[in-house]
Amino acid sequence: MNFYGILAAHSDQCITKIIDALKAQDIQLKLDPAKSEQKCLEKLELKPTDILIIYHHPPIIDALRLIRSINLTHFLGKILVITLPTDAKIANQSIVEDAFAYFIDTSDNYQAIPYLVKRMLNDSRLSQKDTNFSLSSEEKLKVLEHFTSYISHELKNSFTTIHNALYFLKKKISENTDPIFQKYIHIIQNEMSNSNKFLSNLVTITQKKLINVSTSQVNDILQEAVHKVPLSKKINIIFQLDQCIPVSQIDPEQMQIVFLHIIRNAIQAMPEGGNITLQTAYKNKTIEIHIIDQGIGIERDYLPQIFDVFFTTKTRNVGLGLTFSKIIIESHGGQIYFNSAPGQGTQCTIILPQRTHIDLG
8 A cells, every 4th residue: 555745854865865764665655855844734735644754853844843733734644753862852742742753863773764654654544443442441441541550650660760860960960060951950850740740640530530629710721721722823712701600629630631632622623724612601500611613523423432442533643532531521520522513513512510529539
């Protein structure tokens, strides 16, 4: 099967080496070069693309900036970021943005790239039936719970070691140390903190627990979520918030995860742009949140499956976002459902009980 891809790279030499490496392994991929971020975005609009390979070389091609621009489009293919080991932060952030990352060393070792590309292209052709296995939804959740607990345990051991090493380094360096060195120590600490928070949230969600319940205002959480999402000029956010909504006992971090995922889905469903309306209301001691887009809509056959573990129609997604969203909402004693039709947009409705107290036992 022949595939089509785009290679965003700054130089002819780099482009030639990557293409030659793919040809040497007989990868059936037609690769179209783009020497700037703008050219890359333009080519993505012209033809369905199976894979985008980005050679990180700022300021000409900044992988993270390009990925975030692409996330505002209809692109559903795979992304591979190639970067130097000195740009580990870019690689880590790219992975967070659903891309794959590969470090290329100073010896210009391109040999592993064809194998990565081949694996990514093969994965993108797996059918939904193949990827859903024969497990029930409850069994998949159990597997996910055990898997995330194991990963969290293993990574936190490593994080503890890194934390102790950083503590030792800070004790040894003086205030007169090179500011650049101090800056990167600070960056490592921040990234460690963010990673720990992510792992804690992941484990907490899969175990269906609330850990940071506090007296919170839904309107504030919703507005903060919008500020964290990169928006193109084609996307217009309309707020219709009920200012009379009382505060409630909510886990704001987990609730923001829900809002962020649904808003991002709405943006991706509107490649040509449009309005996203955010509504809140207080009725009969319940808080209602409606997130409405003007996007491509959801096929009727897919609607019953959208909360299933690993279900996705997007080649770059794992199929956990709505699963986690449902777990979080139900942990708050609430409900979440979708109304949609192809070409008519989608409305997500979340109903939460207004609570002054939550029993965490």
